[in-house]
Amino acid sequence: MTQDLIRRAVIAGTGSALPRRRVTNAELAETVDTTDEWIVERTGIRARYIAGDGETTATLAADAARRALESAGIAAASVGLIVLATATPDQTFPSSATKVQALLGIDDCVAFDVQAVCSGFLYALSVAESMIRSGAATTALVIGAETFSRILDWEDRGTCVLFGDGAGAVVLTAEDGPADPAQARGVLSTRLHADGRHNDLLYVDGGPSTTGTVGKLRMKGREVFRHAVVNLAGVLNEVLAELELTSADIDWLVPHQANARILDATARKLGLSPDRVIVTVDQHANTSAASVPLALDVAVRDGRITRGDLLVLEAMGGGFTWGASVVRF
Numbered sequence: 001m002t003q004d005l006i007r008r009a010v011i012a013g014t015g016s017a018l019p020r021r022r023v024t025n026a027e028l029a030e031t032v033d034t035t036d037e038w039i040v041e042r043t044g045i046r047a048r049y050i051a052g053d054g055e056t057t058a059t060l061a062a063d064a065a066r067r068a069l070e071s072a073g074i075a076a077a078s079v080g081l082i083v084l085a086t087a088t089p090d091q092t093f094p095s096s097a098t099k100v101q102a103l104l105g106i107d108d109c110v111a112f113d114v115q116a117v118c119s120g121f122l123y124a125l126s127v128a129e130s131m132i133r134s135g136a137a138t139t140a141l142v143i144g145a146e147t148f149s150r151i152l153d154w155e156d157r158g159t160c161v162l163f164g165d166g167a168g169a170v171v172l173t174a175e176d177g178p179a180d181p182a183q184a185r186g187v188l189s190t191r192l193h194a195d196g197r198h199n200d201l202l203y204v205d206g207g208p209s210t211t212g213t214v215g216k217l218r219m220k221g222r223e224v225f226r227h228a229v230v231n232l233a234g235v236l237n238e239v240l241a242e243l244e245l246t247s248a249d250i251d252w253l254v255p256h257q258a259n260a261r262i263l264d265a266t267a268r269k270l271g272l273s274p275d276r277v278i279v280t281v282d283q284h285a286n287t288s289a290a291s292v293p294l295a296l297d298v299a300v301r302d303g304r305i306t307r308g309d310l311l312v313l314e315a316m317g318g319g320f321t322w323g324a325s326v327v328r329f
Helices: 036-043 057-072 096-103 117-134 196-201 221-242 260-270 288-301
Strands: 005-017 021-024 047-050 081-085 110-114 139-147 165-178 186-194 202-204 217-219 252-255 310-317 321-328
Touching: 005 057, 005 117, 005 288, 036 260, 047 165, 057 096, 057 139, 057 165, 057 288, 081 096, 081 117, 096 110, 096 139, 110 117, 117 139, 117 165, 117 186, 117 288, 117 310, 117 321, 139 288, 165 186, 165 288, 186 221, 196 202, 196 221, 221 260, 221 310, 221 321, 252 260, 252 288, 288 310
Parallel strands: 081 110, 081 139, 252 310
Antiparallel strands: 005 165, 005 186, 021 047, 139 165, 186 321, 202 217, 310 321
16 A cells, blocks of 8 residues: 655755854943843853844855755755745845845745744745645745844843844755654644734834834843743644644754743743753854754754754744744754
8 A cells, every 4th residue: 555645845954154253241241231140140142143244144144055055965056945034134125035046146036035033934934845845846945044233222231132143044855755744754843823912022113114214123021031931832832732742752942042041941841851952042142033043053063963853943033923843854
């Protein structure tokens, strides 16, 4: 009897990119009213990377994409879809994804941006996975890239110490595999949410149709923390339940790198051991839509994540938006 096969989107390669300049807490304390101890105790962050001249969201995204393509052994010309998650595009328009397309030397492909702030990569992954599953694409680049340093108020020590710049990317390819998720590779399930009633807890106070300016990031940290722990634990349980899995089945949790306290609290709610959680927030800070693919690439390249591992990716960002995805790597 022939087993039923279905098409899924499989991660064929990962890549990441960081700006040249690394800024430690001690260096930041030279210009901001803060200390290394204050930042580490509250966030777990020790350093971040800040984009300099010539480094933009698109250039970082293109560098991450090149590394992902190299790790997948796939030529840029084979890419038919680029979905770039970012809240800090190079321009209001055109999309930064089209700039990445040009930087990669791709003559023609579908290319567009997705904006869901820190959840952006999960949203972009879901869009690309759906297009692959439907047959609209066979090879896709899904990228999260940000230059949040350019929308920070550097006099607001409560927010400016939290963020950094960077990019992460994955190459998705179409693969026909077993219908049974327990035997399949690729993206197995994704759940996304949004609740716009909480706009005033995490937002940027500018925009083309309101102030005509870019604006600066504003956040009420305690309220965001409370919502984050509840929402992330909820969506993680939701996405696992869909596949009849429990936290015991997870090899690695690859979370949005917002704050070490949020990571710890979420892991406790799920009953997950801390040694099964990928943590890079200490070295990269919060890179918004870049944080999940950046952390994924770090863990793949250092050998922690290997083929066949069951991963859960999760994030929450301004909006609020939040989501999670189960992926067999």
